[in-house]
Amino acid sequence: MSIRNEPNVLSRMEKTGSDILKCMHCGVCSGSCPSGRHTILNVRKLLKKARSDTAVLSDDSLWMCTTCYNCQERCPRGIDIVDAIFEIRTLAVHEGIIYPEHRMVGELLLEHGHAVPINEENRAKREALGLDPLPPTVHSFPEGLEEVKKLLVSCKFDELMSEK
Ligand code: SF4
């Protein structure tokens, strides 16, 4: 995995790059983060790292955020923290920094039109809840699968998943 020689991640973030500069390091975000209580994620430090270091793109904690939005709702500076995390993740993926597990999910989406295709266990669970065994997606409308695939190809998602 190579990281392009870009000194500044913020300048490559179209929506939230300048927002991050408003951070006053109060720590409300990291103190409000449920994921941070159980993982290596420290969202304040992550955003700080984005200001100066391209290594943020390969920081494992980037993927520990569950996008619960707690931090964003509480940030006194009104910084769109989660949107910033999404932007940094997007940059990372375009650098080819994709974990094997994420690539596997992407490949499932390309093949089945679902990141988590239905299986016997989930069919049974749905039926036990009084639902149709298949959700009203391409599983129920297989003719739509080609359309889903076309959409994914049109946004070059297939190329992204095939870059190793
Ligand atoms: S809550 Fe907002 S201002 Fe405070 S450290 Fe986090 S991002 Fe910065």
Ligand code: SF4
């Ligand atoms: S959105 Fe992510 S970073 Fe923010 S509080 Fe939730 S898990 Fe933590």
